[in-house]
Amino acid sequence: MANLKDIGYGVGKYLEASDASDIPDIGTNRKNLDLLNFKVATNNAYSLYNFKDGMLDAYQTSGGVDASASTNETYNSSGKYYSGAVIGTPNYFGDSSDGALSTSGNVTHTVQNASGFDGDMVIKQYTNLTINSGHTMTVDDNCRGMLLYVNGDFVLNGTISMDGKGAHADPTAAGASDNAAVNAAGLQLPMYTDSGSDTLASATFAGTGTAVVAAVANQPAISGNGTIFSVARVGGAGGAVKTDTGGYAAGNVGTDGVSSGTTALALTGGGGSGAAHFAHSGAGGAGTCFSGGSAGGGSQGPFPGPYPTGNDGSSIGGAGGAGTATGSAHGPQGAGGGAGQPGGSQAGGSGATSGSTGNGGVIWIIVKGNVSGSGTITSDGTNGGQGANVNGPNGGGSGAGGCIILCAGTDSSSFTNGMAGGSGGTAHSYPHQVGGAGGAGGLVRNSTLTTVGPEDPANLTLISNAQTAQAAPTTGRLMIYEEASTGSVTLNTDLKGYVSRDNGTTYTQVTLADDTTYETGKRLVSGSVDISGQPSGTNIKYKIETLNQSATKVCRLHGASLLWA
Numbered sequence: 386m387a388n389l390k391d392i393g394y395g396v397g398k399y400l401e402a403s404d405a406s407d408i409p410d411i412g413t414n415r416k417n418l419d420l421l422n423f424k425v426a427t428n429n430a431y432s433l434y435n436f437k438d439g440m441l442d443a444y445q446t447s448g449g450v451d452a453s454a455s456t457n458e459t460y461n462s463s464g465k466y467y468s469g470a471v472i473g474t475p476n477y478f479g480d481s482s483d484g485a486l487s488t489s490g491n492v493t494h495t496v497q498n499a500s501g502f503d504g505d506m507v508i509k510q511y512t513n514l515t516i517n518s519g520h521t522m523t524v525d526d527n528c529r530g531m532l533l534y535v536n537g538d539f540v541l542n543g544t545i546s547m548d549g550k551g552a553h554a555d556p557t558a559a560g561a562s563d564n565a566a567v568n569a570a571g572l573q574l575p576m577y578t579d580s581g582s583d584t585l586a587s588a589t590f591a592g593t594g595t596a597v598v599a600a601v602a603n604q605p606a607i608s609g610n611g612t613i614f615s616v617a618r619v620g621g622a623g624g625a626v627k628t629d630t631g632g633y634a635a636g637n638v639g640t641d642g643v644s645s646g647t648t649a650l651a652l653t654g655g656g657g658s659g660a661a662h663f664a665h666s667g668a669g670g671a672g673t674c675f676s677g678g679s680a681g682g683g684s685q686g687p688f689p690g691p692y693p694t695g696n697d698g699s700s701i702g703g704a705g706g707a708g709t710a711t712g713s714a715h716g717p718q719g720a721g722g723g724a725g726q727p728g729g730s731q732a733g734g735s736g737a738t739s740g741s742t743g744n745g746g747v748i749w750i751i752v753k754g755n756v757s758g759s760g761t762i763t764s765d766g767t768n769g770g771q772g773a774n775v776n777g778p779n780g781g782g783s784g785a786g787g788c789i790i791l792c793a794g795t796d797s798s799s800f801t802n803g804m805a806g807g808s809g810g811t812a813h814s815y816p817h818q819v820g821g822a823g824g825a826g827g828l829v830r831n832s833t834l835t836t837v838g839p840e841d842p843a844n845l846t847l848i849s850n851a852q853t854a855q856a857a858p859t860t861g862r863l864m865i866y867e868e869a870s871t872g873s874v875t876l877n878t879d880l881k882g883y884v885s886r887d888n889g890t891t892y893t894q895v896t897l898a899d900d901t902t903y904e905t906g907k908r909l910v911s912g913s914v915d916i917s918g919q920p921s922g923t924n925i926k927y928k929i930e931t932l933n934q935s936a937t938k939v940c941r942l943h944g945a946s947l948l949w950a
Contacts, residue, residue: 439946441947444942458845469931471843476604477604478534479600491521502726504527505596518542527553529594531747539752548763549766553701555673563598571674573613574601574604575588578610620677621651621654621655624680627666628666635660635809636781637821639654639657650787652674654785656680657769657782657820659681659695667683667707676786677783680780680784683772696709698725705722721740721810724769728741728742734777737772743783756798764788766783782820791830846930847930857923858925858949858950863912864947865880866944872935882927884928886925895912
């Protein structure tokens with residue numbers, strides 16, 4: 386190929402560095418033409434770009450590759466590349482053991498290992514889940530939460546309720562059927578997300594029960610490619626002690642659970658403190674990862690003192706504080722108990738009542754598909770007891786639970802958040818004697834999950850579909866558009882190319898050389914090879930191999946071009 390006439394002005398030939406004596410800077414021109422062809426193919430989304438005695442496949446589709454002859458090839462349709470990497474285990478969205486459910490009435494799940502306001506977290510795993518209008522899904526006893534995996538779509542037009550169903554359980558002590566304490570970092574769920582950068586080797590749901598622990602163990606590890614969603618062992622703080630030395634003092638409200646963020650979520654509300662009348666009320670208890678906080682009891686003292694101290698609500702979802710009444714400034718009176726599990730008892734005069742029984746529970750919902758509907762998610766606390774007669778102080782209300790909804794699809798729902806703390810008793814003739822309400826529960830929603838994980842390194846063999854030459858060629862030129870997405874790639878060691886003219890029966894290796902970088906981290910490599918020694922044929926193919934792939938070496942292929950003459 387000594388001059389333009391010999392090479393037919395580019396028709397049926399390709400230019401080489403040896404032509405530089407007749408065409409100045411032929412090497413640079415060839416690289417520019419190679420890149421121009423690639424850009425034309427990618428910008429126009431050509432599935433295969435054919436020209437006389439040549440082709441270019443920018444991998445806009447997988448149609449140019451012989452999948453039956455290739456091995457370990459994975460096509461990324463969004464990034465438009467092949468890699469010798471097997472896409473990692475998808476996010477674990479449940480084993481679908483409970484099938485598809487579209488409710489025809491109320492659904493009540495049975496709590497396992499239930500005893501004394503405590504039981505294992507309930508787990509249900511659906512292919513698709515629809516809770517229809519007018520129907521409620523709940524549990525039959527107090528427990529450490531409800532975990533719903535949905536492998537498809539989740540539609541809620543009815544209600545999911547954990548009202549008053551939180552557990553009386555100390556997260557720092559061994560418990561549930563797995564006989565374990567909750568990890569110091571709380572309940573942790575690692576999930577692949579679009580832009581997450583967290584690292585966690587495994588889910589930590591110790592203390593929720595054997596069924597849940599076994600299920601979340603299937604969550605793959607994340608390593609700089611996901612997000613840890615976690616609920617802290619301690620939720621919102623309880624309402625502080627309220628002191629009254631000269632009249633009436635309403636209770637303090639419990640702290641609300643958080644409704645944003647991902648890590649160490651104090652999801653549940655704290656219990657309210659009781660009201661006080663010439664006394665120090667009982668304080669509310671903090672929420673936990675299993676329950677809203679219990680409430681403090683109301684406290685009634687004599688005038689002018691001494692001022693008694695009321696009973697605090699539990700900070701592990703246990704009993705509400707009992708009311709105290711040691712005297713009366715304005716006739717017979719009594720104090721209401723704080724809500725809890727069970728509710729605290731009343732004290733003193735006729736008409737005082739115990740606190741209600743129950744704290745809000747916790748709900749986890751993990752959805753692979755879409756989330757929609759206009760139903761209600763509720764995990765309310767319960768109300769404090771009423772003070773007696775006109776001036777008796779009320780008990781506080783217990784804290785609400787909380788809910789986390791994670792999905793990999795689109796969340797178009799407009800759910801009503803029903804997670805309210807219990808009230809501090811009923812309306813009172815003296816508003817200053819109303820107990821503190823429990824804190825509201827948090828509702829956290831996140832739609833950044835991704836259904837595919839990271840690349841697990843594997844060696845690839847990628848073989849093109851055959852292209853037909855007009856005559857048996859004697860030389861071939863292979864160009865590869867390559868990216869080392871992880872680590873570095875050594876040509877002719879980690880990346881090899883071959884050309885065949887007999888439909889892939891015989892291949893001859895190309896010696897690849899680095900041509901140019903066309904984007905950051907991406908380069909064009911190429912080489913020519915004599916194929917005249919192969920059996921004669923006109924069915925032209927290329928073969929590309931990636932080798933020595935590992936966690937520190939992952940090669941991606943964005944396109945290939947083959948010319949022959």
